Amino acid sequence: MEQNLSLYKIFYTVAKTGNISHAAKELYISQPAISKSISKLEDNLKVTLFIRNSRGVHLTEEGQLLYEHVKQAFDSITIGEESIKKITSLGIGQIRIGVSTTLCKYILLPYLKEFVEAYPHIKITIHCQSTFHTIKMLENNQIDIGLIGKPSNEKNITFHPVMEIEDIFVATKQYLKNLELREEHSSESIDDLVQVKGEPYPLKEAEIFKKANLMLLDEENITRVYINEYFNTHQIETNQILEINTMELLIEFAKIGLGVACVIKEFVLEDLISDRITEIPLSTPIGKRAVGFAYSRSTYLSPSMRSFIDYFKINQIASEE
Template structure:
């Protein structure tokens, strides 16, 4: 575009008014200034845009062609301004959240349910990835906030603690009974069972691998599974021993569907919470979400 927006604003106003003096009053500028702007625009485009009549000015054929495009452009700008004003008035915004499938289902949903209820004009997109991938998306500014297991390095990360999670190993009573019939002792179960773990890209898996290595537990047979729900489902049908988060199988432990396998050395609990970049000013939508979760307690609702 060779001309600045003000030149087209003047052209558009004159075309609508059909009169330079009316356009001057509407734009709060002098008639000579309008005439000079139109002349400059015509010289730049190499054609006449208006012809004079007894009633004022009318568009030439070339001017009418240009007017159609300019009109569409200004109508689009007006629509954009209106939408922006409404979004400010209503608190409209967009929030991008990164979270693992497991934490999304068991921890994020209660927060989202109430947040959406209180802030219906903020649209939300969810990117389900592992904690490691969520941290990378956060670093690349592809999400605004993540629900993650607390990483060892919190550089440029503001972390808000929500809860502790405890990893345990579970299996059905029948599966454990079969191991016992084979002479497998309680402290030998992990080494002699089909161990079901999350895939190796998952931070939980890396945490459990470290635990097994530190305690010199050699796994003979293992299955990598993509998410926690499948781990729980496979354990419930007796495929093997699954490493799961204790609070996520509370019902199954209470009704006896699954049994927790006692460990000589328990797995340390981990912290889970919301994280966002501390070196960036939060958007209005993110700040609204931060204020919300810092004062909201799902168990009280």
């Protein structure tokens, strides 16, 4: 078939123009070369494709049948070329993004709003799932880019940090007071714990984690892995754990006084300021971690992807200034 492609191009041009000399001019080859190619194609197919006369050539019945199929093929190629030109000139394209529900709400959506306004012709597809699944989809080329917490192994991933986030433990003051009363401690001491910042309270901290209803993201979430490592490193004992699969529910459950929740500080600043929840001081704060856009090193960076990455970098520089 590959050897016949040039023959079909010549056949198509001759059939379209109805004249060998016109086809030769359009293809920038000699008339004898045109005639030789037509003869070769006829020999390959073992049919006569053209009838020659003084005014030019016209298709035989077999030639007309072949022309209809060849014309459809070349029309499809032309449409493909025009589509590519349109994509290039107008910036039309598609980007598949993987992101957790939490990062989508608090980080991706504000960024996407401005990007879509700047590039309205680019189609955006959002796949919401855990960071673990997002990384797997990147590896399997099922998405183009992901917004994730910085992975421990960046061997096959290019990572562009967006911001740092800090994990903290929060609860309502009433819940902490009730917890203290249940353990037959004074409510005054727990007030000191939740109101004073920067003071070490290792004993009370240990009691809170051991006795409280501790609300954490489930094991499918990379944040849970990070918190489990913190507990193991500092030998923190926990007994009552309620697993929840979204950060939004963790925050809401904490606000209604259901327990102590591990949340991302940057996402609950308004609730902390309004005193709906309070941060529990830790003797050893949990280290901050980076969140950013990641894509496979083997991924082809389409014009749409390059626009997305460049737009992010430009806006990040502007925000830092």
